[in-house]
Amino acid sequence: MALSKKPVKGMKDILPAEMQLRDYVLNLITETYTGFGFSHIETPCMENIGNLSSRQGGENEKLIFKVLKRGAKLNIAEASTEADVVDFGMRYDLTVPLSRYYAEHSAELPAPFKALQMGPVWRADQPQKGRFRQFVQCDIDILGDASCLAEIELIQATTTLLGRLGFAGFEVCVNDRRLLKAMAAYSGFAETDYDQVFIILDKMDKIGKDGVAAELKEAGFSAEQVETYLDLFTRLEEAEDKIACLADILEEILPKEVTDNLSLIFSSVQATATADFKLVFDPTLVRGMSYYTGPIFEIKMPQLNSAVGGGGRYDEMIGKFTGQATPACGFSIGFERIITILLEQGFQIPGAAPRKAYLLEKGLAGEELLQALTEARAEREAGVQVLVVRMNKNKKFQKEQLQKEGYTEFREFFRQKK
Amino acid sequence: MALSKKPVKGMKDILPAEMQLRDYVLNLITETYTGFGFSHIETPCMENIGNLSSRQGGENEKLIFKVLKRGAKLNIAEASTEADVVDFGMRYDLTVPLSRYYAEHSAELPAPFKALQMGPVWRADQPQKGRFRQFVQCDIDILGDASCLAEIELIQATTTLLGRLGFAGFEVCVNDRRLLKAMAAYSGFAETDYDQVFIILDKMDKIGKDGVAAELKEAGFSAEQVETYLDLFTRLEEAEDKIACLADILEEILPKEVTDNLSLIFSSVQATATADFKLVFDPTLVRGMSYYTGPIFEIKMPQLNSAVGGGGRYDEMIGKFTGQATPACGFSIGFERIITILLEQGFQIPGAAPRKAYLLEKGLAGEELLQALTEARAEREAGVQVLVVRMNKNKKFQKEQLQKEGYTEFREFFRQKK
Numbered sequence: 001m002a003l004s005k006k007p008v009k010g011m012k013d014i015l016p017a018e019m020q021l022r023d024y025v026l027n028l029i030t031e032t033y034t035g036f037g038f039s040h041i042e043t044p045c046m047e048n049i050g051n052l053s054s055r056q057g058g059e060n061e062k063l064i065f066k067v068l069k070r071g072a073k074l075n076i077a078e079a080s081t082e083a084d085v086v087d088f089g090m091r092y093d094l095t096v097p098l099s100r101y102y103a104e105h106s107a108e109l110p111a112p113f114k115a116l117q118m119g120p121v122w123r124a125d126q127p128q129k130g131r132f133r134q135f136v137q138c139d140i141d142i143l144g145d146a147s148c149l150a151e152i153e154l155i156q157a158t159t160t161l162l163g164r165l166g167f168a169g170f171e172v173c174v175n176d177r178r179l180l181k182a183m184a185a186y187s188g189f190a191e192t193d194y195d196q197v198f199i200i201l202d203k204m205d206k207i208g209k210d211g212v213a214a215e216l217k218e219a220g221f222s223a224e225q226v227e228t229y230l231d232l233f234t235r236l237e238e239a240e241d242k243i244a245c246l247a248d249i250l251e252e253i254l255p256k257e258v259t260d261n262l263s264l265i266f267s268s269v270q271a272t273a274t275a276d277f278k279l280v281f282d283p284t285l286v287r288g289m290s291y292y293t294g295p296i297f298e299i300k301m302p303q304l305n306s307a308v309g310g311g312g313r314y315d316e317m318i319g320k321f322t323g324q325a326t327p328a329c330g331f332s333i334g335f336e337r338i339i340t341i342l343l344e345q346g347f348q349i350p351g352a353a354p355r356k357a358y359l360l361e362k363g364l365a366g367e368e369l370l371q372a373l374t375e376a377r378a379e380r381e382a383g384v385q386v387l388v389v390r391m392n393k394n395k396k397f398q399k400e401q402l403q404k405e406g407y408t409e410f411r412e413f414f415r416q417k418k
Numbered sequence: 419m420a421l422s423k424k425p426v427k428g429m430k431d432i433l434p435a436e437m438q439l440r441d442y443v444l445n446l447i448t449e450t451y452t453g454f455g456f457s458h459i460e461t462p463c464m465e466n467i468g469n470l471s472s473r474q475g476g477e478n479e480k481l482i483f484k485v486l487k488r489g490a491k492l493n494i495a496e497a498s499t500e501a502d503v504v505d506f507g508m509r510y511d512l513t514v515p516l517s518r519y520y521a522e523h524s525a526e527l528p529a530p531f532k533a534l535q536m537g538p539v540w541r542a543d544q545p546q547k548g549r550f551r552q553f554v555q556c557d558i559d560i561l562g563d564a565s566c567l568a569e570i571e572l573i574q575a576t577t578t579l580l581g582r583l584g585f586a587g588f589e590v591c592v593n594d595r596r597l598l599k600a601m602a603a604y605s606g607f608a609e610t611d612y613d614q615v616f617i618i619l620d621k622m623d624k625i626g627k628d629g630v631a632a633e634l635k636e637a638g639f640s641a642e643q644v645e646t647y648l649d650l651f652t653r654l655e656e657a658e659d660k661i662a663c664l665a666d667i668l669e670e671i672l673p674k675e676v677t678d679n680l681s682l683i684f685s686s687v688q689a690t691a692t693a694d695f696k697l698v699f700d701p702t703l704v705r706g707m708s709y710y711t712g713p714i715f716e717i718k719m720p721q722l723n724s725a726v727g728g729g730g731r732y733d734e735m736i737g738k739f740t741g742q743a744t745p746a747c748g749f750s751i752g753f754e755r756i757i758t759i760l761l762e763q764g765f766q767i768p769g770a771a772p773r774k775a776y777l778l779e780k781g782l783a784g785e786e787l788l789q790a791l792t793e794a795r796a797e798r799e800a801g802v803q804v805l806v807v808r809m810n811k812n813k814k815f816q817k818e819q820l821q822k823e824g825y826t827e828f829r830e831f832f833r834q835k836k
Contacts, residue, residue, distance in 0.1 A: 006522060020458065036798065041433065066486040066488075390530065
């Protein structure tokens with residue numbers, strides 16, 4: 001078969017300059033999150049196909065790269081469906097593997113357990129600009145803590161990280177799935193219609209209240225329901241303390257602990273924040289995944305349309321693996337998006353080691369070679385990055401290439417003419 | 419389908435203590451190798467199946483995890499062979515992807531190019547103790563340098579790394595495929611028999627010279643050939659300067675540059691070494707892969723039977739992708755084996771940040787909660803890893819669990835009784 005120079009369709013090779021930035025950011029993530037007591041863990045990139053097809057992954061389950069069975073287990077000629085020929089799949093996120101990991105290892109781990117995961121995931125999406133079929137996800141999760149201390153720590157850790165990366169003036173939007181549902185119930189929507197209502201509500205920032213009202217009516221909801229619902233959002237816009245306002249309105253159908261919980265998250269995060277960001281209560285925030293059960297959050301950058309991170313509480317997923325209810329809450333940052341933004345900004349890595357190149361004339365040997373190698377050893381021990389490399393005939397071009405790689409200083413070693 | 423708690427057969431989950439060690443070692447690898455001017459790069463974990471089946475991978479090509487085609491390209495009911503249903507495969511090493519990467523990107527990279535790769539590879543081996551079907555490989559390669567400066571730098575970088583990890587008294591064994599072939603030619607073996615001869619020679623350290631002689635005769639080689647061959651090894655054992663001795667004996671069939679080259683590697687590495695190791699010329703060293711074309715090396719630890727690293731020059735592989743000959747030389751360390759050894763030795767990570775746990779009584783709120791969060795923030799800013807977590811009913815057990823994770827100091831925060 002002919003050899004192909006290109007990477008697999010929709011996946012990408014990483015060149016040295018980008019890799020250096022990725023390494024820097026990954027290290028900063030590890031340092032920041034372990035500073036908050038998160039333990040770095042890892043699971044294999046493949047999972048049993050049954051785990052990936054358990055409806056925890058939503059739409060992502062349609063995008064699985066599946067792995068062919070091997071050896072005697074495989075009989076292609078007689079196979080009729082995918083299930084006949086597949087046993088494993090590439091993970092499409094880090095949440096399903098984390099749930100399995102915790103079910104398997106919880107006896108060996110402290111409770112509550114704070115997990116940090118960073119690693120590639122795969123989705124067989126249609127490739128498009130800036131969107132790849134292999135990409136790195138970076139998740140923190142707190143398992144076994146039902147209290148909002150989990151939410152507070154997740155928001156503090158994530159915003160501290162973004163602050164250290166130089167981001168400022170961003171927004172962390174917060175809502176709660178229980179509030180979303182109570183607002184829908186208050187307006188007279190049936191529970192079976194919630195998902196449909198929320199999909200339309202989610203467009204609020206694009207189409208506005210009138211747009212949402214129009215789409216809800218178009219979907220067949222009554223004028224009264226729609227009016228009550230939109231009126232809620234108008235009253236919230238005008239309220240000084242939105243959470244207290246909602247607690248009042250929904251007093252009879254929403255347990256007070258839901259709004260108390262949100263208020264405690266707001267007051268605690270605001271009082272102890274390390275980064276420059278706004279914590280915003282956003283009653284229109286929906287988050288796609290239906291597995292969320294409590295507070296949900298999303299990070300928005302002023303200069304970008306889309307989110308650079310998000311998460312929420314999912315108290316029911318782990319129990320599907322363990323058979324035992326385990327409260328859980330997680331926050332995922334968009335690693336690839338952050339790298340793209342930093343590259344576009346021309347981000348300079350702070351504290352990068354100086355880089356020197358030693359160019360050695362062809363045939364340099366004996367004492368002359370030892371001299372170069374010995375000096376390189378001394379500089380390396382002093383923390384300089386020293387490239388020792390043979391000198392090309394076109395020395396000028398070689399230096400230009402190396403300057404692009406960040407080499408700022410050059411030394412040349414020639415044979416002594418005799 | 420039922421959910422499974424276990425990882426995929428033959429692959430493993432990584433618990434926090436091992437992950438901390440892996441992160442430490444990976445960081446030290448990056449720091450050391452970039453100090454030698456290697457650029458960290460990355461390729462996708464999947465390759466087009468044609469690239470993985472191009473006979474560059476030897477026996478590993480039988481162990482590929484293959485990826486199922488998707489969508490309209492897939493028709494299982496009418497498929498009869500693997501080729502009908504597969505388009506990608508998981509990489510089984512980092513050398514084939516590097517060759518493809520260099521073919522695709524050489525115009526954007528300096529020449530010579532020094533590459534560092536660290537990442538998972540997959541082999542569908544029979545699982546056995548200590549051997550996994552997903553494992554991390556760590557390779558350095560120098561592309562585009564035909565001179566032995568490449569070998570010298572690879573050996574120095576690798577041994578410097580091992581020294582920094584605390585290893586001492588190990589051996590770096592060196593040979594050259596051209597020497598191996600010349601010794602076989604000198605003894606009268608036909609070129610077509612070399613591979614068979616080398617497979618037997620490779621057992622020298624286990625079965626000794628008599629054993630090798632017996633197996634060669636059993637394989638049908640003449641007594642005269644076998645005697646001449648073994649006599650060479652006896653003469654080398656007795657020689658003071660083995661490389662000079664071989665140069666003498668093989669003078670008429672081996673270009674002098676081969677032994678000059680080896681001698682220069684020896685004198686240069688020995689004079690500028692940073693770690694405590696012996697550089698050993700081992701004329702019985704074979705290395706399995708037939709793609710090697712020049713010097714080959716292998717690292718042996720005194721306390722272990724098997725190698726913890728190896729490599730060599732492979733001047734012909736890159737050209738298969740580029741259509742243009744590109745000299746290349748690489749060194750791979752056995753990352754998983756090194757982690758296993760360090761774990762067995764109870765390796766203590768130097769300079770690890772102190773770890774404190776704050777245990778917060780359930781229901782802690784308001785000023786009391788802010789007090790704890792504010793103190794945590796201050797300690798984190800001072801470089802302490804602070805876990806803020808709710809206090810369990812069984813506080814004693816919680817602390818024991820946390821002590822296992824390296825937490826040495828505890829603070830407890832209670833609600834004020836009123």
